[in-house]
Amino acid sequence: MIKVSFYPGPSRVYSNIPEYIYEAYMNNIVSLNHRSEEFTSLVKETKKILKTRLSIPRDYEIVFVSSATECWEIIAQSLASKLGSYHIFNGAFGHKWYDYTTLLNINCEAHRYDLQELPSLKKISIPSDNIVCLTQNETSNGTQVTTEIIGDLRSDYPENLIAVDATSSMAGIKLPFKLADIWYASVQKCFGLPAGLAVMILSPNAIQKTLEINESSHYNSLSFVLKNSRLMQTHHTPNVLDIYLLMRTQKASKGIAHNHKKVTDRYEAWKELLDNQVNPGFLIKNEKLRSRTVITLIMDKESKVKEIKNLAKEAGFILGNGYGDLKSNTFRIANFPALKTKEIQQLQNFISRNYD
Numbered sequence: 001m002i003k004v005s006f007y008p009g010p011s012r013v014y015s016n017i018p019e020y021i022y023e024a025y026m027n028n029i030v031s032l033n034h035r036s037e038e039f040t041s042l043v044k045e046t047k048k049i050l051k052t053r054l055s056i057p058r059d060y061e062i063v064f065v066s067s068a069t070e071c072w073e074i075i076a077q078s079l080a081s082k083l084g085s086y087h088i089f090n091g092a093f094g095h096k097w098y099d100y101t102t103l104l105n106i107n108c109e110a111h112r113y114d115l116q117e118l119p120s121l122k123k124i125s126i127p128s129d130n131i132v133c134l135t136q137n138e139t140s141n142g143t144q145v146t147t148e149i150i151g152d153l154r155s156d157y158p159e160n161l162i163a164v165d166a167t168s169s170m171a172g173i174k175l176p177f178k179l180a181d182i183w184y185a186s187v188q189k190c191f192g193l194p195a196g197l198a199v200m201i202l203s204p205n206a207i208q209k210t211l212e213i214n215e216s217s218h219y220n221s222l223s224f225v226l227k228n229s230r231l232m233q234t235h236h237t238p239n240v241l242d243i244y245l246l247m248r249t250q251k252a253s254k255g256i257a258h259n260h261k262k263v264t265d266r267y268e269a270w271k272e273l274l275d276n277q278v279n280p281g282f283l284i285k286n287e288k289l290r291s292r293t294v295i296t297l298i299m300d301k302e303s304k305v306k307e308i309k310n311l312a313k314e315a316g317f318i319l320g321n322g323y324g325d326l327k328s329n330t331f332r333i334a335n336f337p338a339l340k341t342k343e344i345q346q347l348q349n350f351i352s353r354n355y356d
Ligand SMILES: *Cc1c(COP(=O)(O)O)cnc(C)c1O
Pocket: 009, 066, 067, 068, 069, 070, 093, 135, 137, 138, 139, 165, 166, 167, 168, 186, 187, 195
């Protein structure tokens, strides 16, 4: 039986991927030299389509790198090394970003906030040059940072660069790009693509700071990445196939407003099903904090989590394991746009049949 992966990344990919891969093979895309004219026009077109489909401001620059993990390191080595960084997080991915930054001996601080509470900006004071690091959608526990909070941060700290990890929300929900300077995501989550590529989006201010600092001791120093990107090239031989798939799937997409509505409506359906349930029930109680793209459910016994994952697997659904500290008592369900309505309904029926 074909199993549908509800794992929050890698997850189900768009169903026209096989067709696009065949197309890429037939058109020699997979063998393109990354300094060739065909490649530069592919990059140019991909960026143009991304800008319109995702509503990215015109004056922001898009660059391609390999993964969100690489983005953590790029931001640390090329910006935070000079500016210092201030990390605000409540879960494992935000924590890892902070840890990787620390490993580079960079002057950084962490503000960890509670899973069930909004981050309180009143409690923190961020030095004026620090880059502020936020995880918009914390995939490990299914929480989000709302646009309102990003807006508050922007107005409290107008001079600081703000960097946002939006790995499990970009291309799924609308993001307020204007309110921050660096946004990034790898493509195996809401973009519905195979892993091996990440999109990084930079504001004019981020570009200016990068060029001023001009850190250039790594193959992936942001200044090199940016200079190559302006030539519609990349700093290394990239995953050209994934860039092609990104271009094709976004070209076929009805745009972010459409996907935002789709994801939000589906979230509402999940809420209706699970709101008064305890086993499984939402881990995150406050709806403002709850992610719209990664649904994290808790059960009162470890054995029950094992049981639901096994039963689901037999029925043809792969559920996501809990992550980090939450591994044993929670599981996760992706609410990404590439999942089909019918598949979601089938999983919801499975849950209501077996658990109430
Ligand atoms: C998945 C994920 C990452 C890591 O992505 P890679 O592509 O494996 O580097 C980082 N941050 C968040 C929030 C994620 O969900």
